[in-house]
Amino acid sequence: MGLLSKRTKIVQAITPTAGAAGATAINGATIDMAGWMGCLMKVTFGAITATAVTAIKAQQGQISDMSDAADLAGTAQSIADTDDDKVFYIDIYRPTERYLRLVVGRGTANAVVASAEYILYGPRKPPSAHGANVAGETFASPAEGTA
Numbered sequence: 001m002g003l004l005s006k007r008t009k010i011v012q013a014i015t016p017t018a019g020a021a022g023a024t025a026i027n028g029a030t031i032d033m034a035g036w037m038g039c040l041m042k043v044t045f046g047a048i049t050a051t052a053v054t055a056i057k058a059q060q061g062q063i064s065d066m067s068d069a070a071d072l073a074g075t076a077q078s079i080a081d082t083d084d085d086k087v088f089y090i091d092i093y094r095p096t097e098r099y100l101r102l103v104v105g106r107g108t109a110n111a112v113v114a115s116a117e118y119i120l121y122g123p124r125k126p127p128s129a130h131g132a133n134v135a136g137e138t139f140a141s142p143a144e145g146t147a
Helices: none
Strands: 008-014 036-048 053-061 077-079 087-093 099-107 111-123
Touching (some): 008 099, 036 099, 077 087
Antiparallel strands (some): 053 077
């Protein structure tokens, strides 16, 4: 089956700086789904203040600036104010429009988005590179020894 990093593309959806404690909504980066079958949107929350009203959802559109963004039915998830340090995801397979984005709704009290990433999968051809702020290395059957 091979290395997962060679069959996916990882793109930062929301930076830790943009996800700092706040009570305002965050629109994730727009992701172009051309050439991909699906997108896993992964969100890791940090501290969520009691009484915070927090949620995630997915949107799609045909225009790259998402000026035509529409919510995707059923994708909204409520995040409890006790869900500190938890990971949530939305997996969209075969979206009907070209562009997707994650939206994190935050209100009433502070919630921290520690990180959020898109993992694109099902490439029509092998991906050439991950997103701009993504770095890593691959290893196939590495020997034991000093890391």
